Amino acid sequence: MEKCKMNLLEIIEIIRKVYRQQQEHIPLHVPKFAGKEKEYLCDTIDSTYVSSVGPYVDKFEQMMQKITGATKAVAVVNGTCGIQVALRLVGVKPGEEVLTQALTFIATANAVHYNGAHSVFLDVDKDSMGLSPTALHRFLNEFAVKRADGVYNKESDRRIAACMPMHTFGFMCRIEEIVAICKEWGIPVVEDAAEALGSGIGLRSAGTFGDIGVVSLNGNKIVTSGGGGAVLTMDNELGNRAKHLTTTAKVPHSWEYVHDEVGYNFRMPNINAALACAQLEQLNKFLVEKANVYGEYNELFENHSIEFRRPLVGTYCNHWLMCIQLPDKETRDAFLKLSNESGVMTRPIWRLMNKLPMYLHSKADSQINAQFLEDRIVNIPSSVR
Template structure:
């Protein structure tokens, strides 16, 4: 099977050289828009491309407002602050995620609480969240508290892993019962839908990432999504160093953050966004080729959850066990085909080992089996 897989990937990408996991594609107006920004001299956080990029992302995602940031971690940090997360509080999230999710929680002075995933979605399980809250949560006058730690549970952050949507209807329903705001980490899910709604549009906030390895890139960049106009205005204010509008004075009314996306990056992003429908279609075709190979070779690929349409940002192969997973990683990478395991589970990292978990049985089984395989758009 290993040799057959390497042969397939080389056939797909038509090269005998090194094949990366995911690389950007620049096939549209990227150079034209970048030259336009350079000629205008507005290369920093003020310029028409920033405003247009925000407008177009909001339209694509079906939300009322979008606020552009320097990266997805900054977007999540601000979203959590505006959702009401304060020092000494806790945020429910999943152990199967990139470390930036937990780092943004930590920036707020809060701590993650790790609840298990749903094997059908790779995302936070509504059932597991409900069970955790039934066992550990208690209502007080000013919110819901964790009976184990005594800390307030300030938010819930599900993450759409590799672009595969979580069960957002289930999660928002459970969290609504406890009055817990949902902030979606949709960093990997631009172009992904569940029940016809774009990921990032279910919670009080959603966030996107445009890092160099995402389905579209601004080099670095992120976006805060919300339907709440007042929250959107606050997000823009905070990410612009909390500067009050004035023609020439420098007045700031609170501690702000220098988090706005530069015009230069937004120009690149706008050109990439024009290609997004094509990118999604081609990535889904690539996933189809992998699924077909798996069916004929007795292998297992992760498929998009029922009722959803995933962007298949990164395709995921599921091996039998840890031993086979490691053998596959050794073989494929030795052959110049980049593959990688799942991220280390968050409570296995030194800075999050002290955090409460619910046991994470599904998460640990997944970590022993999952491998990401080359997923760049194919032309």
């Protein structure tokens, strides 16, 4: 036990070394406002355009397209509603199923539920912490059947309307394999890239591999608009549909109010978009600085018995939240207590969705890797210094 405590204290020392803070409280992740944030915010106030239309919304969408390479980026009020609408756009209807992971933030599962659909929770890969193509393949081979109007789950007799992998903490999952499997079956892919702005594989950005993807600009993310998100797609038509549906489905007209379907008021306000634009201008700087923090941690953990988690080879990671893997749940809990009590903020990975009261009855596979990770993964301070 004494040896274990020594080890845990050494981790805290490493974190304090990286953040050059021997005494002060070290938060998990804080935003950095070092650019034109105040100038752009004042500009929206001076112009009176603080609400759902304005030039910063258009500028934000163009910047997101340039950064991610998406054909179309649509600004939304947060990532959760972006996912909700993305699922609807690929055809998810009440009573249908969405294949996703249980090891995720609650928004992933809730967005399925908001559409009246059911999540089917499949296991993740231990190394990527994202949806496992092996688990997906296994599930489809065992339960799926192709019918005239789509792929069905033989057991539940529900249509499998979409698959939604998630890039945990900015680490890329095996998205290319997942997309290939889904293509074979004709199942659309919605990429929950909420945490992964700036991550990718080769020249391709997270959120642009599937039919549609969503990033979040919540206050805890790599860049923030206060609250906000963007729906990304390489399909122009789907992008136009996303814009229409998230802006109350209003038929464009200078003064008439005509709406042609039940849309949503998911518009990102111009004042938030102004903040987002100033933040996006600094994204590259943040990515470089985060890579530096990652590099320092990586070096300091090199000869340590605790595993510092690294992205899959061949992918690049935005290092939004960095994490360590402790040997077991008992040590994890001891570390969480010790670090938080000593002013170094850390937090465990999420409780699996299928163990929460509202999703207890959802279908789930073995969750062997997800449970392994739930018991061991802890996020450590990862802010831009």
